[in-house]
Amino acid sequence: MAKIEKLGAVKGMNDILPKDAPLWDYFEDTVRGLMRAYGYRQLRTPILEYTPLFKRGVGEHTDIVEKEMYSFTDALNGEALSMRPEGTASACRAAIEHNLTYDGGKRLWYTGPMFRHERPQRGRYRQFHQVGCEALGFAGPDVDAELIYMCARLWEELDIRDVQLQINSLGNAEERARHRADLIAHLEAHADVLDEDGKRRLHSNPLRVLDSKNPAMQDVANAAPKLIDYLGAESRAHFEQLKRLLKMRGIQYEVNPRLVRGLDYYNLTVFEWVTTRLGSQGTICGGGRYDGLFELLGGKPTPACGFAMGVERILELLREGDVDPKEGVDVYVVHAGEGALQLGMQVAELLRDQGIEVLVHAGEGGFKSQMKKADASGAAFAVILGEDEVSKNEVTLKHLRDETGDGAGSQERMPVSHLPLRLLEVFGFGNGGDED
Structure with a gap:
């Protein structure tokens, strides 16, 4: 009898073994308690969505859509489908499809596996898990601050330290358009310094050029026009109120002018929680306001703000700490x-x-x-x-x-x-x- 080949898991898609389950349970139970404390209700969306949802919701010129999505054509009916690479687009699609905000704003949260075809490394896998929150239908900086409060409380409850909050404001569409024109002019003047990725993004997504980790491009990025300098009175007032609410809660933050999002439907608040304990994968949570996404997905204009955190990265931090979740039975x-x-x-x-x-x-x-x-x-x-x-x-x-x-x-x-x-x-x- 021929030897039967032993099969393993797909590279970058890992089993969660029984010995690891208590830590996952501890984290997930803590998250559920946190969401109840802030009045957020759970939303569960499918793993598979129509591919155009992510082309619009994530961005057609992003690495995620261009290189990393698991996309295929359904052989039965020819439909273009993708395994979800993130949760915000799916949450907004569900809110539009089921008219969730017809009677006012909704606070939603979700958790589950996401999929991106990229090189597996510490804290970054092809199947990974996220916890996300989406506050839909609320325009003020109070909800932006509330989402940051939630994260800060989670770190406190999990006893995660050495995490820093970075914030910035992206302003409104008109302010971003003026900044974009000046940014492109600045980058074109230094085109000889840009690497291939920078040149590719120069006109399609110039804000992402500022995110480059290429050491040769850091001086150009640091000298680039700062979006925060283009903010008008309303955008500045929104940002200042956010900062006051953070100070009131005693949350330390750093204003990072290079913290951006590359797509036009993002606006005003953007934030990230970062740590130095995970090497290059130092961002454990990112969020911000995306008031233009609902219209882009075919819905009515709806202000929205949210965040998503990488579960595997947070568990890495927990393993380094003193957390000792209960194992076994009574x-x-x-x-x-x-x-x-x-x-x-x-x-x-x-x-x-x-x-x-x-x-x-x-x-x-x-x-x-x-x-x-x-x-x-x-x-x-x-x-x-x-x-x-x-x-x-x-x-x-x-x-x-x-x-x-x-x-x-x-x-x-x-x-x-x-x-x-x-x-x-x-x-x-x-x-x-x-x-x-």
């Missing part, structure tokens, strides 16, 4: 004999009714080997059932960890009916159950 049930197995499964259901997490030993094994597995499971307690316990409808409760209060190794015998209350009242497990 109780491991050890049993010997058919009667003990049946009673053990009944006991496990009683405990689960009270919100206690239980793992019942499966398969063969004597008491010694089962106790080794109980200890390795991370459980705080072992519930032991043998012939004697079954005959008396009792259990033996063994403490596996010092932190349970009575010291590792201590044990006690009690009727089955007492076990849930013993765990709940004495050791504080579970949700307290339902009171009669």
Whole structure:
């Protein structure tokens, strides 16, 4: 028989293994609590969308659309489809399609996998995950500040430090048009210094030339006209109010004139949270205002602001910190004999009714080997059932960890009916159950 080739995952699309799940759960639970605290409601959109959505919503002349999207033609009906590279375009499409803002603004959030065909590296993968927020239908800087508040609170709750906030204002369309003309003239005057990417973007997306990491172009970029110098009274007032609201919350920030977005529907506030702890992948969250996107996607004019954060990058920071999310269950049930197995499964259901997490030993094994597995499971307690316990409808409760209060190794015998209350009242497990 020919040897069957072993298949692996697609490069840059990684499995999340059980050992990593507690950290993901910890992060996602923290995010859900944060969203509830600010009144944001979850939106779930498809992974597949029509390709024109991203050409309009991300930008036809961006690297994402030109080089990185997973796009294909559906063989059944000839439709051009793409796996979503980000979440904002999908959220706005859903809001337009379902008329979500007909009765006023909406605060939405989403999480899930995104896809970009780029070279995998630390913190950057072909399948990656984002958490995003979109505040739709709100025009003032108060909502811009609220989104930044949310991020700051998340870093506090996760105990993530060494993160810096950078902000800038992109003004309005007229102000950007005047700046764009002067920027192109400046770059054309230094065309001999521009690399191939800079020359390619010179007229299609000149703001992105300022983002270049090419050391040879830094002097030209630093000397370029600054968009913030072109702001009129309204745009300046919006930016100043944002800064006042950040100062009121005690959030430190740096105004970075080179922080830009390359597409015309972006306006006013733009911000990023950056760290020096992840090398070149230092941006962990980016956001800003995009009041022109709804019209570009066929909707009514709707002010909007949002952010997206890279989950894998944030988890990298958490792994370097002191976060120690709970692993394993609360109780491991050890049993010997058919009667003990049946009673053990009944006991496990009683405990689960009270919100206690239980793992019942499966398969063969004597008491010694089962106790080794109980200890390795991370459980705080072992519930032991043998012939004697079954005959008396009792259990033996063994403490596996010092932190349970009575010291590792201590044990006690009690009727089955007492076990849930013993765990709940004495050791504080579970949700307290339902009171009669």
